Amino acid sequence: MVDSTTNVASEKDLERLEKALDFSNTMKTFNLNKNNLKVKTQNLLSYSTAGGSFAVDQSLISFMYAVVSSGKTEITLLDKNSIPVRIEDTEKFLDEVSSLYFEVVNDYYNEYQKLRSSRKIEKVLEI
């Protein structure tokens, strides 16, 4: 026989549940803001030169590092639209894409930490 009294949630349990559901609302706002930050970062990680546009990421930087390390000063590279673009100064290109990457990702980190560490979303949004 099942004891029905054990199935009745206590007031304390209901309070906890309410709190958890409230928190899910906070999480929704957190996730939305996090995803918006992510998209902003993707949009900012764009570098254009010599008529081409490049999505700056770790693989582009690694590839360019290998190119520069091998002593090549000029190369042809496919840009984000798969159009070949002549890069005439590989070292400068590597410097610029690396700087952009670190700057943008660092900003992302700072904003993400701010978002993550604050329990009150109002505080992060400064409202």
Add this chain to the structure above:
Amino acid sequence: MSRGIIIFAQNNEYINYAEQACACAGYARKNLSLVDEICLVTNTETLESKKDLIDEYFDNIIVTDSFQPENVRLFKDTIDKTEYASFKNMSRSDVYELSPYDETLVIDSDYFIMNNVLDQVWGSDNDVMINCKYRDVSERHKEHIEYLDNFSIPMYWATVFYFKKSDFAENLFTIISHIKHNYKYYYYLYNCSGNLYRNDFAFSMALHILNGSVAFDVPSLPIEYLNNSFDLDDIYRINSHNDIIMYCADAERVTEHLLSRFTDTDLHVMNKKAIGRFIDDFLSNGEKVNESHSHLEKIDE
């Protein structure tokens, strides 16, 4: 090579597009530095309604009183208010002829530039750049590509696009103009949804035709995604020229909103009434023309 931004605006009975275009121009001028001029393409009625304000925000004004056929659309201001009003969007296909610039960036009057990434378009090797990928800032639309219909071609967003004077661009706009004048035929051919004439649709069809009516890729703008805030969203506060807090309609319950802050990222705000409510904030955070005089060009039709 001359470089200009062109914004189209024609008031209707519901929206003051002239004010909206000024706000949009102010944000573009504040955040982009490699543009020679910002130009408004409008009609006489709209120009006369806000002449002084327009002069403050635009370097150049082109007046074209071309006939605008009936095109009625539903405007939403969140879930609460909806209204049908005329939608005067037919001059977009004339931009190749109208643009006095070698390189042109066309933006919708509800597209707010809040970083300098679009400065990267100038000097591009591409004749035309336009985005297919978008993102809904409220995440109600989960897909990043929309199609004219489930069985049709991908949709390119004519919200913001770049072109340079070139054979490709000239031919593209010739086809867009042809589609505009024979819209019903192409509407059925491409299995479009909705009754409205949409520039997005006309551009997508023209790009498809120009690329040989096969699967094609058109170079995208330097931005990866078009950041779309649909008309169920609202504006909470304008903080500055690169900082806006939005009420984003909850994906599960659109009557409820979540707050999200947008800094240093372009935003396409489709709730035009919301822009109207914050127009003073938009205008004060944007940048005006340094020289007070603007050049007025009249196109007689």
